[in-house]
Amino acid sequence: MAGFNSKSSQNLQLRMAQHQQEQQQLLDVNAKRKSGSSNDPLSKYMCRVCGRGDSEDFMLLCDGCDDSYHTFCLEPPLSEIPKGEWRCPKCVADEVSKPSEAFGFEQAAQEYTLQQFGEMADQFKSEYFNMPVHLVSSEYIETEFWRIVSAIDEDVTVEYGADLHTMDHGSGFPTEGSPDKWSAADEKYIKSGWNLNNLPVLPGSVLGHINTDISGMMVPWMYVGMCFATFCWHNEDHWSYSINYLHWGEPKTWYGVPGSRADDFEDAMKQAAPELFHSQPDLLHQLVTIMNPNILMGAGVPVYRMDQKAGEFIVTFPRAYHAGFNQGYNFAEAVNFAPADWLAMGRACVEHYSILHRYCVFSHDELVCKMTTKASDLDLMIAISTYKDLLKMYDAEKEYRRVVLSWGVTECERVAFELIPDDAKLCDFCKTTCFLSAITCVCSKDRLVCLKHYDMLCDCAPRYHTLKFRYTLDEIPVMMTHLKERSDEYEQWVNNLKEGITLDPKKKMDLDDLNELLLEAEVKQFPMTSVYEAALKAKSRADKCAEVAKKLANPSVRTRTRNSDESKFKVTLDELELFADEMDSLSVRIKEGAGIRILIEKLKLFKEKATELLAIETPNIDDLKACLDMGSRIDIELPEICLLNVCLERRKWLDQVQSCTSDNEDAASIIWTVDYLNKTIEAGEKLLKHEDVETHLISLKNLKLRYKEWEQKASDLLHSKHKILIEDICRIYALAAKIKIHLPSMPALRDLLRKTNDWMAKAKAFRTQDEYIYLDELEALVRKGENLPVILKEIKYLHAHAEEAKQFKKKVAKQFLKKSSIIELLEAFVPRFDVVTIPSKGRKKHFKAEHTITRSQFAVILNIQPNELKDTVSVMKALRQKEEEEIRKVKNLRDLNFLKKSNDTEDGVQRYCVCHSTWDSGIMIQCHLCLEYFHCK
Numbered sequence: 001m002a003g004f005n006s007k008s009s010q011n012l013q014l015r016m017a018q019h020q021q022e023q024q025q026l027l028d029v030n031a032k033r034k035s036g037s038s039n040d041p042l043s044k045y046m047c048r049v050c051g052r053g054d055s056e057d058f059m060l061l062c063d064g065c066d067d068s069y070h071t072f073c074l075e076p077p078l079s080e081i082p083k084g085e086w087r088c089p090k091c092v093a094d095e096v097s098k099p100s101e102a103f104g105f106e107q108a109a110q111e112y113t114l115q116q117f118g119e120m121a122d123q124f125k126s127e128y129f130n131m132p133v134h135l136v137s138s139e140y141i142e143t144e145f146w147r148i149v150s151a152i153d154e155d156v157t158v159e160y161g162a163d164l165h166t167m168d169h170g171s172g173f174p175t176e177g178s179p180d181k182w183s184a185a186d187e188k189y190i191k192s193g194w195n196l197n198n199l200p201v202l203p204g205s206v207l208g209h210i211n212t213d214i215s216g217m218m219v220p221w222m223y224v225g226m227c228f229a230t231f232c233w234h235n236e237d238h239w240s241y242s243i244n245y246l247h248w249g250e251p252k253t254w255y256g257v258p259g260s261r262a263d264d265f266e267d268a269m270k271q272a273a274p275e276l277f278h279s280q281p282d283l284l285h286q287l288v289t290i291m292n293p294n295i296l297m298g299a300g301v302p303v304y305r306m307d308q309k310a311g312e313f314i315v316t317f318p319r320a321y322h323a324g325f326n327q328g329y330n331f332a333e334a335v336n337f338a339p340a341d342w343l344a345m346g347r348a349c350v351e352h353y354s355i356l357h358r359y360c361v362f363s364h365d366e367l368v369c370k371m372t373t374k375a376s377d378l379d380l381m382i383a384i385s386t387y388k389d390l391l392k393m394y395d396a397e398k399e400y401r402r403v404v405l406s407w408g409v410t411e412c413e414r415v416a417f418e419l420i421p422d423d424a425k426l427c428d429f430c431k432t433t434c435f436l437s438a439i440t441c442v443c444s445k446d447r448l449v450c451l452k453h454y455d456m457l458c459d460c461a462p463r464y465h466t467l468k469f470r471y472t473l474d475e476i477p478v479m480m481t482h483l484k485e486r487s488d489e490y491e492q493w494v495n496n497l498k499e500g501i502t503l504d505p506k507k508k509m510d511l512d513d514l515n516e517l518l519l520e521a522e523v524k525q526f527p528m529t530s531v532y533e534a535a536l537k538a539k540s541r542a543d544k545c546a547e548v549a550k551k552l553a554n555p556s557v558r559t560r561t562r563n564s565d566e567s568k569f570k571v572t573l574d575e576l577e578l579f580a581d582e583m584d585s586l587s588v589r590i591k592e593g594a595g596i597r598i599l600i601e602k603l604k605l606f607k608e609k610a611t612e613l614l615a616i617e618t619p620n621i622d623d624l625k626a627c628l629d630m631g632s633r634i635d636i637e638l639p640e641i642c643l644l645n646v647c648l649e650r651r652k653w654l655d656q657v658q659s660c661t662s663d664n665e666d667a668a669s670i671i672w673t674v675d676y677l678n679k680t681i682e683a684g685e686k687l688l689k690h691e692d693v694e695t696h697l698i699s700l701k702n703l704k705l706r707y708k709e710w711e712q713k714a715s716d717l718l719h720s721k722h723k724i725l726i727e728d729i730c731r732i733y734a735l736a737a738k739i740k741i742h743l744p745s746m747p748a749l750r751d752l753l754r755k756t757n758d759w760m761a762k763a764k765a766f767r768t769q770d771e772y773i774y775l776d777e778l779e780a781l782v783r784k785g786e787n788l789p790v791i792l793k794e795i796k797y798l799h800a801h802a803e804e805a806k807q808f809k810k811k812v813a814k815q816f817l818k819k820s821s822i823i824e825l826l827e828a829f830v831p832r833f834d835v836v837t838i839p840s841k842g843r844k845k846h847f848k849a850e851h852t853i854t855r856s857q858f859a860v861i862l863n864i865q866p867n868e869l870k871d872t873v874s875v876m877k878a879l880r881q882k883e884e885e886e887i888r889k890v891k892n893l894r895d896l897n898f899l900k901k902s903n904d905t906e907d908g909v910q911r912y913c914v915c916h917s918t919w920d921s922g923i924m925i926q927c928h929l930c931l932e933y934f935h936c937k
Contacts, residue, residue, distance in 0.1 A: 048088070049073035064091035084153045108159050114224065114331075117161060121226030121329035124158065128227065133250075133328055138307060141327045142253060145228055146292055160326075161224030162231070171197055171220060172247040172333045194313075196220045196245060196335045204379050206338040206346075207240075209371050210362055217361060220335040225252065225326030232290045233269070233323040235262065236316065237361045239349040240336040244314045249330025252308045255293050257301055259319035259345075268299035281356055290323060308332075318345040340381035340527075343368070343389045354430040354452070363425075363433040365393060366418055369470070375482040381527035384490055387483040394476045397436050400451035401473065404439065407454065408462030415468040429456040437469040490526060493517065497535050501587040510589050511542045538587045545583050546590045552576070552635060553595030571636050573603050599634070606631050610640035614647060618692075621655070624648040646688050653684055657696045672741040677704055707741050714745035718752070723791045726760075729753050756790045763794035775809065778802045890930060897931040 046053045047070045053059075058071045060078075063085040071078040074089075087095070112120065125133045129140070148156050170178060173195045174186045189195055193202055200218045201208035207218050217237060227250075236242045239259070246252055257265045266284065270277045272291060277283055293303040308314050310330070316322050338346065350364045371378055371386045378386065417425055417435045425434045427450040438448040441457050442464045449457040457465070471479070496517055500509030518539060521532060552571070571579065577600060583593045609627050613619045624644055631641045657680065672680075677700060684697045713732055717724050733753055736743055762781055766773060779802050785795040859866045862878035900910045909918055912933040924933040 047073055060086060060088075062086065062088035062091055064088065064094075082153045086153070112161075117159075117224055117226070118329045120159075125227040125328055136328075138251060138253070138327055141227065145325050148228065149290060150292065156228060158226055158228045158230075160226070160229035160231075161222075162229075164222040164224070166197070166220045166222060166333070169222060172222065172245075172331060173197055173220075196243065196333055199243065200335055200337045202337075204339055204382065206340065206342060206367065206371070206382060207336065209374070210367060212362070217336040220333050223332045223334065225249070225328075225330050225332070227326065227328045229326045230290060231324055232288055233265075233284060233321050235259070235284075235319050235321050236336055238338075238364070239318040239345045239352075240338045240342060241318060242316045242334060242336050244308070244316075244332055244334040246308050246310050246312055246314075246330060246332045248310045249332075250326065250328030251310075252314075252324060252326050252330060252332060254306045254308060254314055254322060254324040256304045256306070256316065257296070257321040258304075259317050261301055262319045262321060264299075264301050265296065265321050268296050268301050271299065284321070318342060319349070340379065340385040343382075343385045347389055347392065350432060354427075354432045354450075357429070357431050359426070359431045360433045363417075363422065363435045365435040366433075368393060369435065369479070370418075372479045372483060375486065378483075379527065380486065380490060380525065381529070383483055384487045387480060387487040390476070390480055390483065393436070394473075394480075397451075397476070398473055400454075401437065401467070401469075404451050404454050404467055409439070409454075409465045409467050410463060411466040413466055413468050415470065417468075417470050427453060429453040435470060437467060440466050440468060442466075489524075493520065493526065494529075494531050497531055501535060501538050503585065503587060505584070505589070508587060508589050510591070511539070511546060514539055514542070514588050542586050542588045542590050545579070545586060546592050548579070549583065549590065549592035549596050553592060553599050572639065573600070573607065573636070576600055576603065576636060599636070602634060603636060603638070606634065606638070607640060610638075610644055614640070614643055618654075619647060619651065621648065621651050624651065649683075650687050650690055650693060653680070653687060654692055654696065656680065657684075657700065672703070674707065674742065674744070677707075677741060703739065703741060706739050707743065710735055710739055710743060711745055714743070714749050718745060718748055718789075720789065723789050725791050726753075726756055729756065729790065752788070752790070755784075756788055756792070759785050759788060759792065760794065763792070763798055766798065767794070775802065775805045778805065894929075894931045897933075900933075 045068055047059065048067050049069060050073050052070075053068075055070055055072075060069045060071055060074075060081065061067075062069070064087050067088050067090065069088060071081065122133050125136065129136045129144075148154060174190045175195075175197055176190055191198065193199060197220060199205070210218060212218075217240065223231075244252075269284065269289065269291060272295060273289075276289075283289055293305070297303050306314065307327075346364050350360060353360055368386055368389050371382065372390060375383055375386075415438075417438075422433050424446075425438065425448065426432070427434055427438070428447045429449050430453055432450050432452075434448060434450050437451050439451060439454045439457055440448045441460050443458050443460050447457065448468070451467075454465070497514075499507065500513060500517075502508050514535065518535060520526075521535075526532060576596065580593070580596050580600060583590060583596065606627070610631065613623055613627055624647060628641065628644050628648065631638050631644070681697065681700050681704065684693055684700070687693050710732065713735075717728060717732060729749065729752060733749060736746055736749075759781070763785070766778070766781070778798060782795060782799050782802055785792050785798070856866050859868070862875065862882060864874055864878045868874040900912070911917065912919055912924060913935045915935060917935065919933070923936045925936060926933050
């Protein structure tokens, strides 16, 4: 575990950054004042800036030199008296001018187990913020961290378990060396590419070709952090990529500067603390310098921030400076990796290290040459990058050797540098690890320099120097042969893509040719580069366009019926033209493009025809159907289809309405039904607004309104509680003729009017005709009139006439019938054609039932047909004849009865009464009509 003292490293450097300009100004002022006041004993009580001794409450006394300064005279001014010891700018400058000592982190004296460190870290955070650790917000911790860093008079010491070797302590990821520690579910992570133990040596990583396990680069390091534990501004060794995984614990806050702005970052740091970088040019490589991101952003350097939570990866790119701190107890693991594109950055880094005289972690040239010997086993992108890097190396080496030979070196010696330890083949001047060549001298055979610094080894003449080389200049091109073949093959493939994927219609390749190139890339396992990705995107875009174009231009794939607006592809003409333009803008050529152009011409022809029809006020229905049929055969979303359908529906509706409402004979014979009228109105309301439609809708609605009004009036008449006038019925009936619609109440009203007219006709006939009707028929006619809900003027007369006849009948019955008589009045008045014997008292009822005269018997008596009974003329004529015949018979009977007593019968005795007894049979009375004698009994 390593300890971190903020005062010894961070605060000191921040002081220097903040007071750099202040120091120079105050030194100049102090020098002038000292020259004039060195002999004045009171001068030490005067402010060294303004020269006054007032405002003693704001006077500061330096703990180093006892000079006095006003707090408001300092640059920048102090808002309050600092706590603890305070040094004036002069003392700070003196301290800075002393020989520099190494800055860094102190090694902690105490060792911890992971549990002990966690308890200590949680206790520190809880006590520092005076609250449970989980309640402290990330923003509060970040604010407090930078406050501590900026505070000159405040010390906070934390500890950081950094750079823990996984080979010594184990890894947070499952490895094959410790299968007993992991569950079966973790076994899939043992060989996962995201396992940081595997990532550096994956097939696409350059670091996999380094034989030695470089700790931190090829072998992960672990980090156990606590609150405020810091990693200072730095970038990775050899400007490689890095990846950090937070296994568990509280977040880790990162600040990063893009690698493209690394020079700006270094300039800003040097401007903030020039003395430090003057004494230690490689200060940023020592991981001991921290600076507030706000200062860097103030200098124009972009800084990005990120909170890394448990389970998240953070990746840094080549030369990207980064720094940060831990928000609490956590556990992370990190390692470097180097894909093919790093090789160029790696060579630039070696040159940068040479300028700074910094040691390399490994020999870049040796790595490249080693990969060259395994060209067939290399990943294609690594092979291509290796070939390009080898060319740069060869060109530089050829130039360096030319310069050295022209300088005068004549001795050469082949040396197997890969067998020499790295410490023994370092350039004595720039500390670069030599591999391709080096310069030695007889004066010091244990020292060597790189060819770039051939004249920095010693002062001996060139003839005493020896050029030691690993390969001759003729051998290096041979080494590149296989790499060149693979690179040329790939470059040819790339060139074919670049030449064929173009916007120039004359040069662009067909989609089929592009598919062949992509198939070649798949078979030969070409890497996924930007050109490859562009080709795939071009293919994907072209495939989509080709598929859509094929379906649009090919009617066999239509899914829409002729009269349906639903289509598989809802594309307007404008969108189709844009689609055609898009096909023209494709970087490859598709054969379906011609079909789309033909389709566009069809659409334009359809639109012209549709526009002509829509401009006509009343277009022909057949023309509309033909145009719709033309449009429906095209599987394109056409606005005109909807408009034409609307126009067609409007024409059908208008024709339908006009066929029922016009004045011609055919229309006059058509009667609307209520349901049909409602449906027609509803259909018209669904149509788009149009003058003709609105006019007919108003007419239909008025018709419906008149229908409702007529129905209401008819219903009121038919269901009136009082009798109604015949004139009202006739008026309502007359109105119905003007309403061309089926009226539900019309049958009932017509039936009532018919019955009323029939009754009135019969009543009129009764008053005007000479013949008489029967009383029962008259009574039936009166009852029928009374049942009608109509006021009938004749009913009073008929009712009175019937009452008069009934009164007359009563009077006649009273005159001619006894009260208990079983003989009806008709029987009393009907002419006699026989004499019946009246039965005894007990048989009267039965007698009446058997001998009551019916109409048919009455017709027989009158000697007429039963149907002639309705003809009063025939009845009265027959009745008169029967009356005359009866009178004649009665006269004859009177004559016979009158002569009874004087004439003898056959047996010589006269018979009287209905019992045919003799005269002496009892008391006898004589009938005044027939002069017959009857017994009183």
